[in-house]
Amino acid sequence: MKKNWPYLALGVGIVAIIAAVVYYQFQQKKPQQAAFAPDSSVYSTQNYTNLVLDSTILIDFYRLHLVADSIQKDVSEFYRRRNYQYAWFSENTLTNAALNFNQQREAFISDFADSSLYSHQIDTLLLEAHTKGSQFLKRHQDAQTLELLLTTAFFKYTDKAFTGSVKDPLDLEWFIPRKKKDYQALLDTLVSAKGNPMREPVNRYYVLLKNKLQYYRSLEKKGGWPTFNFPKKSLQANDEDSSLIALKQTLLMWGDMNEADSSALFTDSLAVGLKRFQHRLGLVENGKIDANTARELNRPISFRIRQIMLNMERLRWVPAEMEPNMLLINIPEFKLHVFENGKQTWMSNVVVGKEATKTSIFRGNLSYVVLNPYWVVTNNIINNEILPKLKRNPGYLARNNMEVVSGNKVVDPYSVKWSSYTKNVPFTIRQKPGPGNSLGKVKFLFPNSYSIYLHDTPSKSLFGESTRAFSHGCIRVSTPEKLALHVLKNDPAWNEEKLESVWKTQKEKWITVRPALPVYIVYFTAWVDQTGQLNFRNDLYGLDKALEQEIFGERIASKS
Template identity: 75%
Template sequence: MNKNERYIAIAVGVLLLIGAAVYYQFRQKETVKQAFAPDSTVYSKQDYTTLVLDSTVLASFFASRSLADSLQSDVRSFYQRRGYQYAWFSENRLANAANNFNNLRQSYISDFADSSLYNAEIDRLVNEAETQGTKFLANKVEVQTLELLLTTAFFQYADKAYAGTVKDLLDLEWFIPRKKKNFQALLDTLVMAKGQPIREPVNRYYTLLKEKLRQYRLLQQQGGWPKLEFEGKAPKKGDEDSTVLVLKQNLHRWGDLKTLDSTSIFDDSVAVALKRFQHRMGLSETGKLDEKTLVEMNRPVEERIRQMMLNMERLRWVPDELEPNMLLVNIPEYRLHVFENGVQSWMSKVVVGKEATKTSIFKGNLSYVVLNPYWVVTNNIINNEILPKLKRNPGYLERNNMEVVSGNKVINPYSVKWSSYTKNVPYTIRQKPGKGNSLGKVKFLFPNSYSIYLHDTPSKSLFGETARAFSHGCIRVSEPEKLALHVLKSLPEWNEEKLNAVWKTQNEKWITVRPSLPVYIVYFTTWVDNTGQLNFRRDLYGLDSALAKEVFGEQ
């Protein structure tokens, strides 16, 4: 290679290096630029408005505010999908959706007395946007700020109002799976709804209870209700007493007394209203001012509001739409609810677990009906209740129609040295079908890890109690025959006649339920029933107290 050719080669090499450097810098800028670029695979090609954010504004907005990474990600994703087009403004005005959302946010702050969602800057800017019109729109910085503040506030609001606590629900003894809600789609719907109300992602029980919460907030603003106190005995039907007027006023406030008069006579209308109140509290419906009724009447409005807020938190964990055909047991209510085609068709009393042997909160699928069931005794009951009796006399088993099984073989209880065991007996103990069997004539199985099921019981008298927490965890049903017919109605051959024919024997019979039936075991101490009445119950397992630590930050 001659001298001139070497110079040409060097010059070409330098040009290539400069070109590569320029290209690298260009690609770096493109990479930074693309960090906030829209996802063209979604719907960014659609034109919502001619107003478009500069993607770098997002970075500046995030840098100026302390926002969680997850919140930043939500906001960024929302704008990426819409090609950075504005959501809360049209070309010439603040969109109706902005006012619609702002009303939702302010209602939540008022309903739940939650100042964490209060934002004075949003309120100021919304007010200026409405009153100044085009003058406000000319201020690009203010418009961009309000746009991003509203979007950020929406995701903060949605987490509070619809998702609920982020704590592991297993710590709160709630084992029903919680479905993740799509707040991106909800915001899309909100901003495209042209100011029309949107369907909030909550179930109807939440909505009903929220209306009652607002009524009680109003009562709170009015000073609540006076405490009922008596110098001597509480007035009874036929008495005339000055305190009866206070009683009437309170019953009228709560909706139990339909017509209020100014007399102080304890008449029939007061007795009927008292029965309504007692029914809503799960008390004996005597129409009398007994001690338990007075305790519930004298609970202050603030306590009732807290109770509603706690149960609304639980309702946020429940799916927006429940299956139209299902069974639901509410533990503090001691009731089984049967739903057909989305409507409650009937209810039945139940007995649930004692505080020491709580009934678990979970969802299952009822798959089997067992007629004339064996009762397989749990290890806990064997260790704590049966083993001490067997050590004294193995004849206990025969007297109670029980047997000892090893594998598939029934063995003689007198051949076992029971005194050598303190726990973990290596045998199955079961009670044979027949009169006196602890599971009665039928059990309903929805396989779960808590060994809980629904069943009949020979102890019918317990259904006469108002508080029915007596079991070892399983749920005893007061109308098992009716429930069996309902669960098996998809199998017409299993009619009442055929069921009775099996029940006349002592032979165990398993029936597969197809399709399986969803069963929810839940825990609500306040709710609105299918007649629109607000109910309250005692916190049987202390779970309201545990949840209050999470919701209200109490120790």
């Protein structure tokens, strides 16, 4: 940590005076902003301490400690609203809030191996202030420095820990809008909470994953789990192999086996432990040591820790409080989660977009249910898949229950000279409702600029695959009838019998959903489920790799 620069009595004094005058004049010329409404429970006519900062010291502090402009603004605003009263000291000693915040800061540095928040000067001055109490406060310069260092550290910490290292997730294909967090109010609460630790303004999934990160850090310090040597033959119940000793140790560390077992025997409890592991990793749950299972078992603990950290970064982008009634689709998990009154009530398998036709990450409002839908074929599919077939034989459309439309008029496909087009066909091609319709019996629309929606499908066999990335971007649902009943449950005009009666007609029917149901399409490769189990999935679209480069790029480059 840099030492404080020595003051040259005359030169620095003149510079400080000039800087203060310039800063004051600049502030006077700036347009007046709306005043921040202080928390009346924190700020009133009462003074909470007789310790007051000299406001002119802020300029020198910012310069000496190279404080970023955005942090300067937050620090200045904080002290202006409290009439420059100290926040981290009472009359005679350091407050519990200071100690608790510093513990949180140090825990973050340890959990995320993030040295950017470390300050040797804070540690040194904090120890002296804690041990010497009122004697430390008599050292006015040191007391003011520690006061400002803690406040500056708070805004740096909250910006990174709660907002995230990535300031614009749009560059990483994440289009869910973020709500700006009020760190001024958070600090107000912290310094007035009589030492109670501050509540992190993040969602509960972040907190759950953070607890797992701390556990994995503790395992890492102990050396992690042993490497598993893939057996040369397929092992069955009661087979013996020395590799099973390390495997059982690993599954015990993961929590997939409940009791230690140092034998080399393939036991029933080992098969159960393997199935638990496979379930949490999204693998085929066969209780066997296949190649995919062995590969995931041999991921080093450093890989899993980094995977947890990447997904904690994503969770900082998610609203702290999500709607109690919503749908959430996690792309790498291939699952739809249904939430009612803040609790997950059921799940459904889904099929998502292939790597070449990724499903977008965004939030929408499910506003319409369409029974017996037409499938309007996208331009990409027309250009790449259908047009070549039409050039060979326009009868392709009739065989697939499709039609050509211009405006509201159906066009005879044999009247169109398909050979004259290479792309951008000036017609709509759509598939009529019926048993073979690619959207099945129902689709769920949440208007968006990505042309993404949920729908049924006649291709049910794909839901049995463990990896389900087969679509052109839209999301196929394995239980569309159940989802339709759920989405329309607030509308007394619709029940199972009414839906079935419409499906039998094979005529398209649009239903407005009131109120609209929030839909989140997200991308998490590590999370804690409703049973408290830590789950991992593969990086389907390579977005973990891109985020890793964004966050750890310098460290990766330095090792290469």
